[in-house]
Amino acid sequence: MNTTAAGFVIAIDQGTTSSRSIVFDHQYAIHSQAQVELEQFFPHSGWVEQDPDEIWQTTLATARQSMHQGNLRADQLCALGISNQRETTIVWNRASGKPVYNAIVWQDRRTAQYCNQRRQDGAQATVTAKTGLLLDAYFSASKIAWILDNVSGARAAAERGELAFGTVDSWLIWNLTAGAVHATDVTNASRTMLYNIHRQGWDSELLELFNVPRSMLPEVLDCNGFFGYTSASLLGGAVKICGVAGDQQAAAMGQACFTKGMLKATYGTGCFALLNTGDTAVESQHQLLTTVAARLDGKISYALEGSIFIAGAAIQWLRDGLRIIQSAEQSTAEALASDPDQAVYLVPAFTGLGAPWWDPEARAAIFGLSLATGRSEIVRAALESVCYQTLDLLKAMHADWQTTSETVLRVDGGMAVNDWTMQFLADVLQAPIDRPVITETSALGAAWLAASHAGLWPTSADFAGAWQCQQRFTPAMTPERRKVKVAGWDAAIGRVRGLA
Numbered sequence: 001m002n003t004t005a006a007g008f009v010i011a012i013d014q015g016t017t018s019s020r021s022i023v024f025d026h027q028y029a030i031h032s033q034a035q036v037e038l039e040q041f042f043p044h045s046g047w048v049e050q051d052p053d054e055i056w057q058t059t060l061a062t063a064r065q066s067m068h069q070g071n072l073r074a075d076q077l078c079a080l081g082i083s084n085q086r087e088t089t090i091v092w093n094r095a096s097g098k099p100v101y102n103a104i105v106w107q108d109r110r111t112a113q114y115c116n117q118r119r120q121d122g123a124q125a126t127v128t129a130k131t132g133l134l135l136d137a138y139f140s141a142s143k144i145a146w147i148l149d150n151v152s153g154a155r156a157a158a159e160r161g162e163l164a165f166g167t168v169d170s171w172l173i174w175n176l177t178a179g180a181v182h183a184t185d186v187t188n189a190s191r192t193m194l195y196n197i198h199r200q201g202w203d204s205e206l207l208e209l210f211n212v213p214r215s216m217l218p219e220v221l222d223c224n225g226f227f228g229y230t231s232a233s234l235l236g237g238a239v240k241i242c243g244v245a246g247d248q249q250a251a252a253m254g255q256a257c258f259t260k261g262m263l264k265a266t267y268g269t270g271c272f273a274l275l276n277t278g279d280t281a282v283e284s285q286h287q288l289l290t291t292v293a294a295r296l297d298g299k300i301s302y303a304l305e306g307s308i309f310i311a312g313a314a315i316q317w318l319r320d321g322l323r324i325i326q327s328a329e330q331s332t333a334e335a336l337a338s339d340p341d342q343a344v345y346l347v348p349a350f351t352g353l354g355a356p357w358w359d360p361e362a363r364a365a366i367f368g369l370s371l372a373t374g375r376s377e378i379v380r381a382a383l384e385s386v387c388y389q390t391l392d393l394l395k396a397m398h399a400d401w402q403t404t405s406e407t408v409l410r411v412d413g414g415m416a417v418n419d420w421t422m423q424f425l426a427d428v429l430q431a432p433i434d435r436p437v438i439t440e441t442s443a444l445g446a447a448w449l450a451a452s453h454a455g456l457w458p459t460s461a462d463f464a465g466a467w468q469c470q471q472r473f474t475p476a477m478t479p480e481r482r483k484v485k486v487a488g489w490d491a492a493i494g495r496v497r498g499l500a
Helices: 052-069 112-120 124-131 140-150 154-159 168-176 204-210 247-254 312-322 330-337 375-400 419-429 441-454 460-465 479-499
Strands: 008-014 018-024 030-037 077-084 090-093 163-166 183-185 219-221 241-246 263-267 271-278 289-296 299-308 345-347 365-367 409-412 433-436 469-473
Touching: 008 052, 008 168, 008 441, 018 052, 018 441, 030 052, 052 090, 052 168, 077 168, 077 247, 077 441, 090 140, 090 154, 090 168, 112 140, 124 204, 140 154, 140 204, 154 163, 163 168, 168 183, 168 241, 183 241, 241 247, 241 441, 247 263, 247 271, 247 289, 247 299, 247 441, 263 375, 263 441, 271 289, 271 375, 299 375, 312 375, 330 375, 330 419, 345 375, 345 479, 365 479, 375 419, 375 479, 409 419, 419 433, 419 469, 419 479, 441 460
Parallel strands: 008 077, 077 241, 183 219, 263 409, 409 433
Antiparallel strands: 008 018, 018 030, 090 163, 263 271, 271 299, 289 299, 345 365, 433 469
């Protein structure tokens, strides 16, 4: 193992609600870190946007802050890795480097009707066969089309080869390299709905379907590929970029889910569960996604994925929207103070329902209110909703992937530190939940990709052997009570879908 002075790796973890940078040392320990919250804009109902320049500037600021806090120079960083919010779509001018429109966030639903029309035209089977995805506004392709069709002069400029498209990783790489590199990794490419995950390349038929010029697209590299050097003026010296993955795939690697059958769930703004299916791309029969787990040194691996749009965002809504709590940490105390006999259910379909329902028209609702219901019961219902949604995902996964062995779910992300929620999750799933020592596993996965490429950290097998469980949660709820509570959730979901 390399223990020279250049014994640190910096991981950029650019998420939906914040930009973060974490410096790890050669023993995988966090050396220093910095985080800045990111603003979202909601121009219309169902629309979600961000400022691409704010994404870039906050990312750069946290990288500099983490280096300053760690008393580090650029020549002490052996590599830089990137983990990013996926599907969020940015289009910019190649000459000026300026975005032509705001970033359209993965949660945005403005192109739902556009996607509905293409489904009615019979395009769903083709899209799923090639990409493993459902034809949905969640993914990047329809967002690109919207920008080209609705921003004055954008389509003509794209046809002339003047515009570049990228998910957030590509946007950051472009800016980190001062426009020298326009690239993405295979995991991010696989979420655009333009990339053939079996042939591993941009697909001409899909580009024609969404009317996206090929000239806009980035080069697709391995997750542990070489993505260029940062401009020396940014971090005080050139740093090698050699690890990139979408946040959920990065989290799976940070959780050391390298083996077929391993399962992780990340609880951030949304919740995303990934089941490693090895070199087999399993076609879901229950509206899950078939996606690329990783491509390392040219070797591809796949996963089944379930995507929940709203997890931690529901707690953020209670804090910032309803203002019934002052912090996310307060939610535990409220749940403990709630009346357990009140059957209150919050279905957080603020931007529709994700897997396994894929109902873009569903909207959020609270059921079971009485005059005795207060803040505590509503907060508890928000926490519980995350666990019920996870149950729905895992039911679909087990139907697609038959196994006789016990499934242990590895959890990470901001909500994973909430003991009350993790215990309720174990109770609802009737399965053990393992929480690692380092819960910011998206950053850890990006760091592993970069550090292993640079020779600082070891192979995936050695890295997996070093994974540590901080706490295991085991089921404690009686089967009878669980049955009643899950039945109430199922009824609430049915009523929300009925409203749509």
